[in-house]
Amino acid sequence: MTKAAPRYTTRSKVLVMRETRSAYLFLLPSLFFFLVFVIFPMVLCIYTSFFDSTMGKNVEDTFVGLANFREMFSDSVFLKALRNTFVIVIVSVPVVTAFSLWVSSAIYKMNGKVLSFFRCVFYLPVVTGSVAVTVVWKWMFNNYYGLFNYVGTSTGLIEKNINWLGDERYALACIIIILLTTSIGQPIVLYVSALGNVDASLTEAAEIDGATKFQLFWRIKWPNIMPTTLYILIITTINSFQCFALIQLLTSGGPNHATDTVMYYIYYTAFKLYRYGYANAMGVVLAIIIALLSAIQFRVARGK
Amino acid sequence: MRKFLATMLAAAMTVSLVACGGGSNGGSSTAASDAPAAASTAAEAGTAAAEVSTAAEEVSTPEATAEPVSLTFWTYPVGGWGNSDNVDALLASFNEKYPEITVTMEYLDYTNGDDQVNTAIEGGNAPDLIMEGPERLVANWGARGLMVDLSDLFADPEAADIYANVTSACLSPDGNYYEYPLCMVAHCMAINKTIFEEADALQYLNLDNHTWTTEDFFKAVQAIYDSGHTNVAAIYCEGQGGDQGTRAIINNLYSGKFTNPEHTAYAVNSPENIQALEELYAQDGINFDPALVGGGEQDLLRNNTLAMAFCWNAASQTKIPDGMDTYGITDVGDEIIPMNFPTDDGKVELCGGIWGFGIFDNGDQAKIDAAKAFIRFMANENVKDAVLASGFFPAHSGVTDVYAGTETADVMAMFTKDFMPNLGDYYQVVPGWAQARTAWWNMLQRIGSGGDVATEVEAFETEANTAAGQ
Numbered sequence: 043m044t045k046a047a048p049r050y051t052t053r054s055k056v057l058v059m060r061e062t063r064s065a066y067l068f069l070l071p072s073l074f075f076f077l078v079f080v081i082f083p084m085v086l087c088i089y090t091s092f093f094d095s096t097m098g099k100n101v102e103d104t105f106v107g108l109a110n111f112r113e114m115f116s117d118s119v120f121l122k123a124l125r126n127t128f129v130i131v132i133v134s135v136p137v138v139t140a141f142s143l144w145v146s147s148a149i150y151k152m153n154g155k156v157l158s159f160f161r162c163v164f165y166l167p168v169v170t171g172s173v174a175v176t177v178v179w180k181w182m183f184n185n186y187y188g189l190f191n192y193v194g195t196s197t198g199l200i201e202k203n204i205n206w207l208g209d210e211r212y213a214l215a216c217i218i219i220i221l222l223t224t225s226i227g228q229p230i231v232l233y234v235s236a237l238g239n240v241d242a243s244l245t246e247a248a249e250i251d252g253a254t255k256f257q258l259f260w261r262i263k264w265p266n267i268m269p270t271t272l273y274i275l276i277i278t279t280i281n282s283f284q285c286f287a288l289i290q291l292l293t294s295g296g297p298n299h300a301t302d303t304v305m306y307y308i309y310y311t312a313f314k315l316y317r318y319g320y321a322n323a324m325g326v327v328l329a330i331i332i333a334l335l336s337a338i339q340f341r342v343a344r345g346k
Numbered sequence: 347m348r349k350f351l352a353t354m355l356a357a358a359m360t361v362s363l364v365a366c367g368g369g370s371n372g373g374s375s376t377a378a379s380d381a382p383a384a385a386s387t388a389a390e391a392g393t394a395a396a397e398v399s400t401a402a403e404e405v406s407t408p409e410a411t412a413e414p415v416s417l418t419f420w421t422y423p424v425g426g427w428g429n430s431d432n433v434d435a436l437l438a439s440f441n442e443k444y445p446e447i448t449v450t451m452e453y454l455d456y457t458n459g460d461d462q463v464n465t466a467i468e469g470g471n472a473p474d475l476i477m478e479g480p481e482r483l484v485a486n487w488g489a490r491g492l493m494v495d496l497s498d499l500f501a502d503p504e505a506a507d508i509y510a511n512v513t514s515a516c517l518s519p520d521g522n523y524y525e526y527p528l529c530m531v532a533h534c535m536a537i538n539k540t541i542f543e544e545a546d547a548l549q550y551l552n553l554d555n556h557t558w559t560t561e562d563f564f565k566a567v568q569a570i571y572d573s574g575h576t577n578v579a580a581i582y583c584e585g586q587g588g589d590q591g592t593r594a595i596i597n598n599l600y601s602g603k604f605t606n607p608e609h610t611a612y613a614v615n616s617p618e619n620i621q622a623l624e625e626l627y628a629q630d631g632i633n634f635d636p637a638l639v640g641g642g643e644q645d646l647l648r649n650n651t652l653a654m655a656f657c658w659n660a661a662s663q664t665k666i667p668d669g670m671d672t673y674g675i676t677d678v679g680d681e682i683i684p685m686n687f688p689t690d691d692g693k694v695e696l697c698g699g700i701w702g703f704g705i706f707d708n709g710d711q712a713k714i715d716a717a718k719a720f721i722r723f724m725a726n727e728n729v730k731d732a733v734l735a736s737g738f739f740p741a742h743s744g745v746t747d748v749y750a751g752t753e754t755a756d757v758m759a760m761f762t763k764d765f766m767p768n769l770g771d772y773y774q775v776v777p778g779w780a781q782a783r784t785a786w787w788n789m790l791q792r793i794g795s796g797g798d799v800a801t802e803v804e805a806f807e808t809e810a811n812t813a814a815g816q
Contacts, residue, residue: 297636
């Protein structure tokens with residue numbers, strides 16, 4: 043006997059229509075803000091990138107076609123900022139992912155209070171205001187009375203004070219270290235949750251079959267936490283590409299552009315030099331790079 | 347219930363409409379007397395007429411019979427002129443004499459102020475009056491033909507004692523004056539007296555007039571360094587904060603210049619400036635610090651890390667450190683002495699700020715006349731109070747004792763006598779200023795990283811002059 047298709051009465055159709063309408067009405071406010079404050083600025087950004095736009099400093103914007111994009115690739119500061127940004131991404135994404143997975147693997151089986159304590163400790167830098175965190179780090183790296191110089195000279199590790207944030211050799215590394223401390227909190231929380239959700243029957247069965255710890259992780263847990271890994275990779279990549287506040291608060295891109303990132307250079311070009319068209323062109327290029335990398339990450343992860 | 351909700355909604359809408367209609371721009375306030383405008387409104391509405399007529403009778407001056415004029419006045423935070431309490435008191439004085447002129451204030455900040463003004467200009471809603479310095483009033487809006495020529499104000503006898511370099515800063519290359527000055531400040535440097543004493547370096551200072559020579563400056567730095575104080579001074583170059591200090595020390599050491607006399611091009615690439623930079627870089631105890639700005643440098647002087655600071659002024663000198671009860675000392679109580687920058691020829695040229703009023707040409711002669719009356723009142727008749735409100739120094743040499751009887755009278759008198767006369771050429775009106783400032787601290791960073799001084803100075807000048815359209 044075949045199952046009869048549900049019969050929609052006139053009354054139920056009215057109900058469905060009413061619910062659909064209500065759903066759209068509920069969506070409307072957020073849709074409005076999304077369109078006005080996200081989509082519209084994006085479109086405006088792309089549009090302005092083809093103009094020599096100073097948004098009011100000069101009255102007329104001039105259409106320049108692809109000139110802003112061409113200028114970008116002969117602008118040594120932009121190229122340096124792009125290189126620095128890639129260094130930050132290449133270092134921070136694997137380190138954040140690996141470190142947070144390692145920490146999560148070590149703590150996810152602990153009892154509730156201990157687990158909460160560790161989650162709290164690692165998540166604290168995330169919920170602490172970035173300005174407060176940065177001020178403390180700036181003090182620790184200070185050339186004249188910073189903690190690192192004090193400890194270094196007291197223990198004989200360094201002969202004299204090092205201008206950590208003012209020396210091209212160390213400044214970018216300092217930025218990356220701070221970025222790591224503020225980036226690992228969320229991945230750890232996500233990994234702890236993902237590892238806790240791996241089906242225990244699978245791991246028990248593998249253990250009975252004689253699987254080693256490495257095999258257990260690589261064959262059972264790793265595939266199960268792959269969606270979480272993918273998410274962490276993407277958000278860490280995007281956050282690393284968009285590194286701005288640290289640069290703004292700590293080095294202003296210096297010394298000698300050693301810590302300039304694309305995001306900071308966009309801000310600087312737009313709001314200090316009033317070259318909105320050029321800044322928007324850089325924004326478009328940055329968005330394309332992030333989108334391409336995210337797509338690659340998706341494809342690789344999906345393949346696995 | 348529905349009726350109740352509907353009634354409440356209607357009431358709320360009515361209240362919000364009334365609130366919208368009664369206010370002016372968000373963030374602005376009509377601080378001046380509203381008597382004439384309020385009178386007409388009250389007459390139309392038929393309410394509160396008695397109160398308003400009383401208010402109108404209280405202000406009986408010859409000008410009270412003139413036609414009412416409303417002015418919009420936007421001010422950047424020029425010292426105390428960014429504080430509505432100060433400005434309201436000044437406007438009250440103004441309205442005692444000019445009750446028919448209503449002034450509506452808008453307080454700008456330096457982060458968004460330029461955008462606000464430019465947006466208003468493009469929208470045809472530029473304010474009638476504006477307060478800032480020559481780099482905006484003369485070099486920017488004046489050069490774009492947006493401002494009213496104030497030559498007639500400079501022809502007044504009251505303008506005769508305005509300092510010559512201030513007058514020239516207000517003069518546009520087209521021969522018009524687009525700013526009438528009110529106040530100014532000179533930026534200097536400062537030293538820690540105790541550290542100098544301990545290093546036997548006080549002998550290199552002339553404390554009678556707070557001057558020293560280039561030779562004595564370097565001798566003093568070396569003496570302090572040799573005494574074990576390895577961080578004597580810093581050429582801070584993280585950003586543009588306080589960059590007038592680094593420009594001043596470099597320009598003054600061997601009488602170098604920053605721009606040409608016409609303020610049309612940058613002139614940093616000179617043997618004098620290159621020599622100054624090379625000697626500063628080579629000097630023990632002076633660090634080119636790309637992780638420091640002017641404010642941070644002041645902190646390092648205050649906490650005895652540095653023996654001197656290149657970013658200083660009267661406001662810094664009169665700041666009382668936390669936990670102390672007096673000014674002019676470091677956090678541990680050492681005396682701070684303000685100093686002119688060292689020179690090789692005895693002719694100090696301090697960088698400074700000049701602030702005054704400008705009028706946007708909105709095509710309404712009545713408003714322009716009212717705005718000129720406002721400027722004459724604030725910058726001539728009532729200049730002492732107006733300058734006092736700013737916390738700076740008068741642009742008129744004949745205006746003295748502005749701070750007499752105040753807590754900081756001694757410091758302000760010292761600055762008036764030993765520093766304000768040394769205010770140098772006001773070159774900030776040169777085109778491409780924003781880009782040049784950036785190029786400046788980037789150049790210092792490169793030199794601090796070991797870059798060849800002559801090459802880097804040449805690169806700076808090329809970049810700055812390109813921005814200036816040269």
